[in-house]
Amino acid sequence: MALDEYQKRDFKIIGTRQPRPDGIDKVTGRALYGADITAPGMLYAAMLRAPHAHANIKSIDTSRAEAMSEVKAVVTAADFVQGLGDDTQDVIDACIARDKVLYDGHGVVAIAATSRAAARRALKLIQVEYEVLPHAVEIDDALAAGAPVIQAGRRGNKVPKGYNDNCTNWCEFGHGDLDAGFAKADKIISRSFRTAATHQGYIEPHACLASMGPDGQGDLWCCTQGQYFVRTLCAEIIGMEESRLRVTSSEIGGGFGGKTTVFIEPIALMLSKKAGRPVKMTMSRDEVFKATGPTVSSVTDVRIGMTRDGRITAGEAFLRYQGGAFPCLTIFPGAQSAFAVYDLSAVRTRAVNVMTNRPRQAAYRAPGAPMAIYAVESVVDELCQEFGLDPLEVRLLNAASKGTKSSYGPTFDDIGLLATLKAAKAHPHYTAPLGPNQGRGLSCGFWFNFGGNTSVSLNVNFDGTIGVTEGNPDIGGSRVSISMMAAEELGVPYDKVRTIVADTNSLGHNDVTDGSRVTFAVGLATIKAARAAIGEMCRRAARVWDIDEDAVIWEDGHAKPAGPNAGSHQPMSLAEIARQSPNTGGPISGHHEVNAEGAGVSFGVHLCDLEVDPETGFTTILRYTVFQDAGRAIHPDFVEGQMQGGAAQGIGWALNEEYIYGKDGRLQNAGFLDYRIPVASDLPKIDTVILEIPNPGHPYGVRGVGETSIVPPLAAISNAVSRTIGVRMQELPMSPPKILAAIKSAGN
Amino acid sequence: MVKVSIWGSLRSATDGMAEVEVKAKNFREVLEALKRDYPGLGPEIDRGVSLAIDGVIIRESWFTPVQADSEVILMPYMQGG
Amino acid sequence: MSKIHVTTRINGDEAEFLCDAEETLLDVLRDHLNLTGAKEGCASGDCGACSVTLNGRLVCSCLVLGAEADGAEIATIEGMASGEKLHVLQQKFLDHAALQCGICTPGILIAAKSLLEKNPDPSETEVRYWLAGNLCRCTGYDKIINAVIDAAAEMRKV
Ligand code: FES
Numbered sequence: 001m002a003l004d005e006y007q008k009r010d011f012k013i014i015g016t017r018q019p020r021p022d023g024i025d026k027v028t029g030r031a032l033y034g035a036d037i038t039a040p041g042m043l044y045a046a047m048l049r050a051p052h053a054h055a056n057i058k059s060i061d062t063s064r065a066e067a068m069s070e071v072k073a074v075v076t077a078a079d080f081v082q083g084l085g086d087d088t089q090d091v092i093d094a095c096i097a098r099d100k101v102l103y104d105g106h107g108v109v110a111i112a113a114t115s116r117a118a119a120r121r122a123l124k125l126i127q128v129e130y131e132v133l134p135h136a137v138e139i140d141d142a143l144a145a146g147a148p149v150i151q152a153g154r155r156g157n158k159v160p161k162g163y164n165d166n167c168t169n170w171c172e173f174g175h176g177d178l179d180a181g182f183a184k185a186d187k188i189i190s191r192s193f194r195t196a197a198t199h200q201g202y203i204e205p206h207a208c209l210a211s212m213g214p215d216g217q218g219d220l221w222c223c224t225q226g227q228y229f230v231r232t233l234c235a236e237i238i239g240m241e242e243s244r245l246r247v248t249s250s251e252i253g254g255g256f257g258g259k260t261t262v263f264i265e266p267i268a269l270m271l272s273k274k275a276g277r278p279v280k281m282t283m284s285r286d287e288v289f290k291a292t293g294p295t296v297s298s299v300t301d302v303r304i305g306m307t308r309d310g311r312i313t314a315g316e317a318f319l320r321y322q323g324g325a326f327p328c329l330t331i332f333p334g335a336q337s338a339f340a341v342y343d344l345s346a347v348r349t350r351a352v353n354v355m356t357n358r359p360r361q362a363a364y365r366a367p368g369a370p371m372a373i374y375a376v377e378s379v380v381d382e383l384c385q386e387f388g389l390d391p392l393e394v395r396l397l398n399a400a401s402k403g404t405k406s407s408y409g410p411t412f413d414d415i416g417l418l419a420t421l422k423a424a425k426a427h428p429h430y431t432a433p434l435g436p437n438q439g440r441g442l443s444c445g446f447w448f449n450f451g452g453n454t455s456v457s458l459n460v461n462f463d464g465t466i467g468v469t470e471g472n473p474d475i476g477g478s479r480v481s482i483s484m485m486a487a488e489e490l491g492v493p494y495d496k497v498r499t500i501v502a503d504t505n506s507l508g509h510n511d512v513t514d515g516s517r518v519t520f521a522v523g524l525a526t527i528k529a530a531r532a533a534i535g536e537m538c539r540r541a542a543r544v545w546d547i548d549e550d551a552v553i554w555e556d557g558h559a560k561p562a563g564p565n566a567g568s569h570q571p572m573s574l575a576e577i578a579r580q581s582p583n584t585g586g587p588i589s590g591h592h593e594v595n596a597e598g599a600g601v602s603f604g605v606h607l608c609d610l611e612v613d614p615e616t617g618f619t620t621i622l623r624y625t626v627f628q629d630a631g632r633a634i635h636p637d638f639v640e641g642q643m644q645g646g647a648a649q650g651i652g653w654a655l656n657e658e659y660i661y662g663k664d665g666r667l668q669n670a671g672f673l674d675y676r677i678p679v680a681s682d683l684p685k686i687d688t689v690i691l692e693i694p695n696p697g698h699p700y701g702v703r704g705v706g707e708t709s710i711v712p713p714l715a716a717i718s719n720a721v722s723r724t725i726g727v728r729m730q731e732l733p734m735s736p737p738k739i740l741a742a743i744k745s746a747g748n
Numbered sequence: 749m750v751k752v753s754i755w756g757s758l759r760s761a762t763d764g765m766a767e768v769e770v771k772a773k774n775f776r777e778v779l780e781a782l783k784r785d786y787p788g789l790g791p792e793i794d795r796g797v798s799l800a801i802d803g804v805i806i807r808e809s810w811f812t813p814v815q816a817d818s819e820v821i822l823m824p825y826m827q828g829g
Numbered sequence: 830m831s832k833i834h835v836t837t838r839i840n841g842d843e844a845e846f847l848c849d850a851e852e853t854l855l856d857v858l859r860d861h862l863n864l865t866g867a868k869e870g871c872a873s874g875d876c877g878a879c880s881v882t883l884n885g886r887l888v889c890s891c892l893v894l895g896a897e898a899d900g901a902e903i904a905t906i907e908g909m910a911s912g913e914k915l916h917v918l919q920q921k922f923l924d925h926a927a928l929q930c931g932i933c934t935p936g937i938l939i940a941a942k943s944l945l946e947k948n949p950d951p952s953e954t955e956v957r958y959w960l961a962g963n964l965c966r967c968t969g970y971d972k973i974i975n976a977v978i979d980a981a982a983e984m985r986k987v
């Protein structure tokens with residue numbers, strides 16, 4: 001992908017706030033989500049889940065359940081072929097236990113019955129005999145010598161000596177001479193930080209409707225971040241060809257990365273195949289917490305050296321992540337991004353992933369980055385305190401910028417970090433007075449952003465309106481943004497365009513909605529599809545005018561003659577060309593297929609004011625401002641929405657949210673009452689400042705915005721709390737008891 | 749010849765070298781050459797890697813050109829949420 | 830197993846259904862009456878996605894039994910607009926982009942409507958506390974609060 005895609009221009013529609021096409025359906029309750037459809041003769045599925053963290057399955061007896069007339073199919077791991085590729089095998093093994101239960105809530109038997117109630121009754125009749133094994137749910141326990149081995153044979157070949165068989169992945173990044181760097185420092189601080197596992201917390205539990213026919217064809221409706229990968233995974237797991245399985249994505253009630261894999265879809269398909277009837281499968285909230293992927297939990301050691309005047313001379317981090325009972329690659333982006341906001345001549349990160357008896361982690365917004373950057377930004381803040389330096393000035397002094405060799409290797413092109421920091425410095429929030437027991441924290445954040453495989457098709461209807469077909473589920477306003485880009489490029493009013501999301505058999509492949517890719521990559525493909533249609537429309541006009549097609553240009557929604565040999569013809573509007581298209585060669589459309597590269601990294605800075613109650617340790621967020629580079633904000637409302645939503649999730653992560661396990665290795669807070677995500681009264685207004693430093697790799701300059709916003713809140717809040725109470729906090733979440741303990745320890 | 753930077757944990761496959769030189773004109777040729785010259789990198793490359801070419805992360809596009817003076821960094825295959 | 834026969838009014842229309850004793854009002858709305866606007870986010874009264882009103886009172890329909898609807902007056906999101914005309918709150922939610930994925934939206938709209946019936950001029954804090962029983966994971970609530978306050982102002986004008 002060339003970096004010369006971006007062209008400066010004046011926009012008519014980009015940057016305005018247009019109504020979203022799915023809006024009315026969503027405010028009237030008409031929009032159809034994963035659990036909202038039915039099929040004739042449909043059965044209801046339910047899953048029996050293991051009540052142990054780690055256990056061998058000695059026997060399963062389903063005979064009494066099968067004797068119930070309402071029960072139409074029973075599925076266990078034995079129904080699935082084995083020996084799939086490692087990754088796919090892990091996906092299905094995480095859904096339903098093969099021989100061994102690996103975490104509390106691991107699926108064991110699935111049933112399809114004629115009613116929900118009957119399915120629940122049937123589960124109670126199933127007998128499973130377990131041999132309970134010793135378990136490990138915490139990182140330190142799983143790393144310890146003599147720890148129970150979660151899955152044998154999964155030790156990574158890059159893992160150094162001295163680490164046990166639970167260590168599946170290892171990585172190391174960096175450059176420069178660390179010793180020399182640290183030698184230049186006036187002060188070196190080393191600390192160790194912990195973050196708890198948190199859940200994406202989408203309000204819509206996983207749900208699907210699967211229908212397999214005796215002819216081997218299948219249809220699947222589900223809430224997912226990507227219908228195409230669902231098709232690929234399920235086809236491989238069920239053993240069918242991709243064209244035989246059509247997957248339609250429903251409206252999706254939040255994902256944040258958590259719906260980039262499958263948990264119930266292959267099970268529902270298998271039940272449907274065995275029963276010969278459609279099967280609806282939905283998860284309860286309890287199941288969502290226990291058996292879908294939370295993020296990793298982490299322990300991170302950080303060591304940073306700084307000169308008296310605030311120059312960072314060297315940085316080093318060692319990350320230990322657990323991502324559940326399977327190998328997990330989240331350490332890679334973690335180790336790569338830990339120091340990405342800084343321009344460093346000596347930096348090194350190392351990371352190890354360790355298996356535990358927890359559910360298989362799933363991606364969560366900027367996976368791996370928030371916990372690593374939290375640790376680094378905490379130590380930088382402490383060094384600033386140590387030298388009495390302004391933390392924003394120190395960031396400005398050390399910030400990565402164009403030409404910086406990043407901590408993960410490549411040299412940065414145009415990036416927006418300095419501009420973002422300057423915007424924060426100039427903002428009234430930064431100098432607003434603080435009261436007693438109040439403090440201010442700040443942190444930078446970073447995420448890579450990705451492009452990926454994308455197909456878009458754009459049809460010019462005979463009446464001059466436009467239909468755009470894209471293949472990425474719309475999580476937070478992508479249909480409106482894509483319609484806007486199509487309208488802008490074609491030069492037609494926004495309301496002439498309607499964008500829909502296609503099923504897998506109606507459009508070429510599209511990668512999953514992840515990595516903040518949709519506005520970037522689908523936008524790019526839409527613009528190019530529009531350009532292809534424009535090319536055809538110019539050709540049609542040229543034929544009507546009987547002139548050379550090179551002599552026709554496209555301007556403001558019209559074909560116009562241009563150049564010396566064009567003659568003088570009245571410009572033809574898109575609508576006119578569309579109306580005449582049956583006479584000039586048939587329907588007009590444009591399409592574009594690309595593997596979009598060059599997504600452009602994104603940076604953010606968050607400022608947070610808060611108050612800590614010294615009696616209770618309770619933290620109230622008083623003021624919060626997000627500064628982020630969006631490259632180009634296509635629809636500012638939804639860019640702001642991404643920034644605010646990510647910040648709110650980060651606030652929850654910093655203060656409340658955590659997976660709590662008992663001594664028995666079972667999850668103790670699998671519900672929204674005890675796993676408390678922020679509610680409206682927990683949060684202040686979240687202000688946003690959007691910066692627009694165009695991405696050279698996109699025609700309109702777009703960068704992804706979806707993920708970076710969850711990165712800075714962890715350290716911004718921890719730094720504010722630490723400054724308020726005068727003790728450096730080193731563990732998330734900072735629940736009131738932990739803060740109170742820290743205050744007490746400082747008093748002694 | 750193109751210089752390719754190798755991330756830390758893969759250097760066991762390049763005799764500890766942080767940077768190796770290969771003969772290549774594009775993304776695909778870089779990976780083919782790495783596999784040929786440093787067979788220890790093979791499994792990692794087959795599992796999926798990205799290349800950062802002059803600051804842009806390329807995940808799959810074989811024919812992305814690489815110049816002799818390009819900055820080429822081997823990276824893990826990248827995914828988001 | 831014998832079912833319970835229930836007669837009720839939903840959004841002003843008479844409705845009749847048979848349900849099991851253990852079925853919740855949410856199950857009944859979604860599975861028997863095909864009113865899927867109310868969502869199940871938790872089935873334990875913690876998320877508010879299933880909010881409806883029962884005889885004018887805001888309730889989590891996942892905590893009400895279907896049988897309790899007998900003789901009652903129920904209002905769901907499907908009855909909020911009148912014909913083609915959106916309720917002011919619905920319109921303001923669109924104007925303020927107060928939804929991203931929209932799964933929380935039906936519940937929040939029902940809850941906000943019930944707030945404004947009780948308190949036509951709520952402060953920001955009052956709105957935040959009233960809606961504290963409705964989880965939204967996408968928006969950080971900011972635009973939701975703005976939309977409710979704006980809708981309240983608009984409704985006071987008429
Ligand atoms: S589903 Fe009723 S409160 Fe969550």
Ligand code: FES
Nearest residue numbers: 929933965966967
């Ligand atoms: S808009 Fe997605 S949960 Fe509220």
